[in-house]
Structures are given as C-alpha cells and as structure tokens.
Amino acid sequence: SLRVVFESSWEKLSEAEQKAFAALSVFRSGFTREAAEQVTGAALAPLVDKSLVQRNDARFQLHKVMRQFAQEKLSAKKKTAQQTRDSHAVYYLEWVKKFEKFDERESFPAMNKELENVRAAWAWAVEQKHIGALADIAPFTKRYMDFQGRYGEGIALFQDALDGFASPANA
Numbered sequence: 003s004l005r006v007v008f009e010s011s012w013e014k015l016s017e018a019e020q021k022a023f024a025a026l027s028v029f030r031s032g033f034t035r036e037a038a039e040q041v042t043g044a045a046l047a048p049l050v051d052k053s054l055v056q057r058n059d060a061r062f063q064l065h066k067v068m069r070q071f072a073q074e075k076l077s078a079k080k081k082t083a084q085q086t087r088d089s090h091a092v093y094y095l096e097w098v099k100k101f102e103k104f105d106e107r108e109s110f111p112a113m114n115k116e117l118e119n120v121r122a123a124w125a126w127a128v129e130q131k132h133i134g135a136l137a138d139i140a141p142f143t144k145r146y147m148d149f150q151g152r153y154g155e156g157i158a159l160f161q162d163a164l165d166g167f168a169s170p171a172n173a
Contacts, residue, residue: 008071011054019048020075021082026055027072028090030118032063037097037119041089061115087126091135094123098139106149113146124159128166136163 012020022044029037038046046062049055055062064072076083098120101109113120124143127135140160147156 004067005071008068011052012071012075015052016048018044019052022046023049023054024072024076024079024082025086026064027069027076028086028122029064029069030122032058032061032115033119034061037093038062040093041086088130090119091123091126091130091132094119095127095132095135095139098123098142102142106145109142110146110149114150121159124163128163131167133167 015023022042025042026038028041035046046055050057054068055064076086094116101113124136144156147153
C-alpha cells in the first residue's frame with residue numbers, strides 16, 4: 003500500500019530530515035526556500051534530492067498525499083506541531099506586514115502566490131488569540147481582498163477572526 007511505501011521512505015530519513023519533512027506540512031499551496039528554512043530551520047536540498055519535495059522554479063511544494071502523511075507525523079508530536087505552526091504564522095504575518103509599504107503592483111502578485119499560507123497563519127493567530135498580530139496585517143489584508151474583488155472571502159476571514167476572539171479561550 004501507499005502507506006507502507008511512505009513509512010519505508012520515512013524510516014530512511016535522518017532524524018533531522020524527518021523533522022523538516024513533517025514541519026513542511028504546515029505550508030499550503032507551495033512555499034519559497036526562504037520560508038521553508040525560516041519555519042523548519044533546515045535546508046530543503048536533502049528532501050528535494052530524495053524527491054519528497056518538488057521544485058517548480060523558485061517555489062517548492064509537497065504533493066497533497068505526501069503533505070497529509072507529513073501532517074500525521076507532525077501532529078503526533080504536539081509540542082513540535084505547536085512550535086512549527088507558531089513559526090509558520092510568525093513568518094507569514096511578518097511577511098504580510100512588509101507589504102504595507104509597497105504598491106499593489108509589487109505586493110498583490112506575491113500575495114496571490116502566498117494567500118493560502120497567509121490564511122493558515124491568520125487562522126492560527128485567531129486560534130491563539132494573537133489580536134495584535136492580526137491588527138498589524140488587517141489593513142493590507144482588507145485592501146488586498148477589496149482590490150482583488152474577493153469581498154466574500156475578506157468578509158469571511160474577518161468574521162472568523164471576530165468570532166474567534168469573541169469565544170472564550172480553550173473553549
């Protein structure tokens with residue numbers, strides 16, 4: 003079965019490679035080398051060489067099924083999963099903040115590529131009740147959603163944040 007193949011490949015990885023591969027499961031719709039190295043603290047080359055990570059020009063990704071397998075491995079270590087999601091959220095929330103200074107021609111194409119990662123970081127910030135982090139990126143996020151005609155998505159994103167902050171912690 004596919005799981006046996008994945009488990010066999012997993013066992014052949016070093017401990018550092020296992021940790022990095024599992025951590026990459028937090029990314030959605032691809033990622034840059036810089037993002038991967040910041041979030042995982044590891045180089046991508048060994049995982050690319052082993053065909054566990056696919057490269058498409060300057061972006062990398064895990065196949066959907068590989069990502070699911072890696073997510074299972076990450077989820078099995080709750081503390082590591084929390085730290086990895088924290089690192090991912092911090093990276094992308096800071097990444098969005100820097101675009102506040104740029105015009106739409108520079109920032110929107112980049113945001114289009116990273117939107118799913120930004121959504122995941124946004125959701126984690128809501129879950130962790132990091133109001134300040136979201137307040138920092140809310141103006142750019144609203145502008146992006148408005149200019150892109152993603153009104154419904156923008157409303158849903160902000161409503162999810164409001165609902166998340168209104169609910170009691172750990173409820």
